[in-house]
Amino acid sequence: MTIEFDGLAVGLTRSQIIGKLQEKLSDKRFEHVLRVEQMAIKLAKLNQANVQQAALAGLVHDYAKEFTDQQFIEMIAKKQLDPDLLNWGNAIWHGEVGAYFVEKDLQVADKTVLKAISEHTVGASEMSVISQILFVADYIELGRDFPGVKQAREISYQNLAAGVWYEISNTLAYLVKQEVPIYPKTVLTYNAWIPSQLKEKK
Numbered sequence: 001m002t003i004e005f006d007g008l009a010v011g012l013t014r015s016q017i018i019g020k021l022q023e024k025l026s027d028k029r030f031e032h033v034l035r036v037e038q039m040a041i042k043l044a045k046l047n048q049a050n051v052q053q054a055a056l057a058g059l060v061h062d063y064a065k066e067f068t069d070q071q072f073i074e075m076i077a078k079k080q081l082d083p084d085l086l087n088w089g090n091a092i093w094h095g096e097v098g099a100y101f102v103e104k105d106l107q108v109a110d111k112t113v114l115k116a117i118s119e120h121t122v123g124a125s126e127m128s129v130i131s132q133i134l135f136v137a138d139y140i141e142l143g144r145d146f147p148g149v150k151q152a153r154e155i156s157y158q159n160l161a162a163g164v165w166y167e168i169s170n171t172l173a174y175l176v177k178q179e180v181p182i183y184p185k186t187v188l189t190y191n192a193w194i195p196s197q198l199k200e201k202k
Ligand code: GDP
Pocket: 062, 065, 091, 092, 095, 120, 121, 122, 138, 171, 175, 180, 181, 182, 183, 184, 186
């Protein structure tokens, strides 16, 4: 399904955006963002959310994924972002810093969409419905194949917030198992989304 973005603050048409994505993304990643767009549309419909915002966020969320470290470092300086970002790398930058490239190059001015892109990898304590939709759609798009993805889809279709929790708890466990550094915001997201009955037991 193709959704146009004519109701949103966006300077380009969908087909112009597609052209720019194809310039910057490998074929494999381009196919991924098309699948995230479709999954975001599905989740938006299930949750009576804005379908145009969800589709746009899905389509452009990984726009900066193949940018160079130097490009991110320059943007961090230009926008005077938190200097701690310099201790991290592409995995964290392509969302949080990538949103500024989406704003500049793809002429996306919709703040809800930009925020969702910024939060798409590590989430946030408070997330709008569009942020939750992008976070989950990226994880369960139909090309994903990891142990638990079927369960992740079933849970997320039933209850979006439960999908956010499933994703952040499994991602954090995976990252710990990989013995990679945990970005502090990842932990904040985990703590904020623990279902309340578990929280009370602490
Ligand atoms: P993708 O861009 O579609 O591949 O998906 P994401 O944007 O969700 O994730 C990008 C990468 O960031 C994945 O490899 C995650 O495992 C990784 N990642 C997510 N959170 C953290 C974190 O807290 N620390 C580290 N080191 N990596 C993370």
